[in-house]
Amino acid sequence: MCALCGVLGGSEHWADAHARPGAFTRNTSPLERRRERARRVTEANRILGHFGLGLSDWQGTAFQLSTRTGKTELVDNLSHLWAAAEKLLGRPVDPLDPGLLARLERRA
Amino acid sequence: MSDYPDFTPVILLTGFLGSGKTTLLARLLKDPALGDTAVLINEFGEVGLDHHLLDRIDDQMVLLSSGCLCCTIRGELAEAIKALHSKRARGEVPPFRRIVVESTGLADPLPVIATITADPVLKHHFRMGAVVTTVDAVNGRDQLARQPESVTQAAVADRLVLTKTDLADTATTDATIDALRALNPDAPLHRAATDPLDATALLSDRPALTTALEGFRCVAAPDLAAPAHLAAIASFALVFEASIDWTLFGLWLTMLLNRHGSAILRVKGLLNVEGSETPVAIHGVQQLVHVPTHLAAWPNPDDRRSRLVFITRGLDPALIERSMQAFGLKPARAPMAAA
Numbered sequence: 144m145c146a147l148c149g150v151l152g153g154s155e156h157w158a159d160a161h162a163r164p165g166a167f168t169r170n171t172s173p174l175e176r177r178r179e180r181a182r183r184v185t186e187a188n189r190i191l192g193h194f195g196l197g198l199s200d201w202q203g204t205a206f207q208l209s210t211r212t213g214k215t216e217l218v219d220n221l222s223h224l225w226a227a228a229e230k231l232l233g234r235p236v237d238p239l240d241p242g243l244l245a246r247l248e249r250r251a
Numbered sequence: 252m253s254d255y256p257d258f259t260p261v262i263l264l265t266g267f268l269g270s271g272k273t274t275l276l277a278r279l280l281k282d283p284a285l286g287d288t289a290v291l292i293n294e295f296g297e298v299g300l301d302h303h304l305l306d307r308i309d310d311q312m313v314l315l316s317s318g319c320l321c322c323t324i325r326g327e328l329a330e331a332i333k334a335l336h337s338k339r340a341r342g343e344v345p346p347f348r349r350i351v352v353e354s355t356g357l358a359d360p361l362p363v364i365a366t367i368t369a370d371p372v373l374k375h376h377f378r379m380g381a382v383v384t385t386v387d388a389v390n391g392r393d394q395l396a397r398q399p400e401s402v403t404q405a406a407v408a409d410r411l412v413l414t415k416t417d418l419a420d421t422a423t424t425d426a427t428i429d430a431l432r433a434l435n436p437d438a439p440l441h442r443a444a445t446d447p448l449d450a451t452a453l454l455s456d457r458p459a460l461t462t463a464l465e466g467f468r469c470v471a472a473p474d475l476a477a478p479a480h481l482a483a484i485a486s487f488a489l490v491f492e493a494s495i496d497w498t499l500f501g502l503w504l505t506m507l508l509n510r511h512g513s514a515i516l517r518v519k520g521l522l523n524v525e526g527s528e529t530p531v532a533i534h535g536v537q538q539l540v541h542v543p544t545h546l547a548a549w550p551n552p553d554d555r556r557s558r559l560v561f562i563t564r565g566l567d568p569a570l571i572e573r574s575m576q577a578f579g580l581k582p583a584r585a586p587m588a589a590a
Contacts, residue, residue: 158501
């Protein structure tokens with residue numbers, strides 16, 4: 144837990160590929176982990192931009208998800224991210240939505 | 252250094268009412284190879300434990316002569332497992348290396364899997380092992396058509412055990428197998444009546460997705476599609492020539508499971524992840540994804556294509572494939588047809 148703000152440390156998430164016996168592990172050095180977080184933010188923003196949302200790293204322990212009007216949620220991991228996005232938007236964030244897919248395909 | 256694994260596997264034995272779970276368990280318990288196993292059951296009496304061959308530890312726990320520890324589940328599963336863990340740490344029970352949980356016949360397997368995966372204490376000491384599902388060859392097909400729980404139990408299975416094949420004629424058995432294969436195309440299927448059933452192998456870690464494409468059944472069984480809960484259940488596989496970008500894959504799959512997790516009975520895959528020499532196995536059940544594991548080697552070194560198998564309810568396979576492509580993950584070809 145952060146002694147200043149009282150935020151609990153991030154929970155393990157399967158996509159983080161944390162070191163664990165027998166488990167798929169990647170990005171074990173601090174630099175690799177920071178690079179991965181930065182890339183994850185970039186790629187997530189490519190999707191979230193279609194919903195008017197933006198993601199940024201928050202102190203290397205969480206992510207800050209914001210709307211254009213400044214509504215903000217802190218999220219621990221990718222699973223929390225999409226639930227938080229739906230909460231901020233008040234509507235589903237659906238990767239199978241043909242409208243979203245058409246926009247992504249036009250940009251590709 | 253302890254005598255037991257850092258993450259003790261919890262194996263779930265499930266199956267519909269009367270499908271032969273307890274009979275199978277009683278048979279497995281006779282195997283001395285299960286001596287390092289703790290078994291959580293509903294009632295001692297149901298399994299017919301031989302009272303001459305056990306030491307009673309307390310009201311809920313007995314030690315069999317094989318060394319296997321047997322406990323009845325009173326109340327919450329999580330509490331029962333924590334109590335076992337605590338007794339093991341104090342040396343009050345033998346250092347078991349795996350736990351087998353026998354669920355009730357009407358149970359949805361998901362809450363058990365969620366408990367092991369998400370409980371703040373259990374997740375640091377235990378991991379979900381294989382799900383073994385018993386299916387009655389005589390009544391299984393009918394149960395699949397009528398009972399939504401039996402569909403979930405069969406779809407999430409890592410291993411299927413077909414029971415009572417000695418009581419069913421060949422046509423009935425084949426019809427049950429066809430129905431099972433429509434729901435779960437690749438889980439190894441054992442016949443309890445005729446196969447020797449190696450207890451250790453049956454309860455070992457969930458098998459990696461086979462790289463042999465032959466044998467996949469990727470269509471819903473047409474005459475089973477009538478009941479509402481079976482309509483639109485589909486199993487299909489996607490194959491990828493190029494290696495998988497783990498960052499994009501994580502974003503895409505978490506987004507998909509957040510919105511459609513309840514419609515995805517199962518996702519399993521063997522992935523060639525960028526930057527990884529050996530394959531990565533992933534297993535998910537509805538919204539839950541197990542910790543991905545690294546396999547020591549490719550089953551076929553000449554074929555390193557990634558494969559993802561989905562068992563879904565009411566989702567269009569073509570839309571899932573299109574979504575992966577739009578997110579930058581490129582399946583090599585359309586959802587695979589039956590080989």
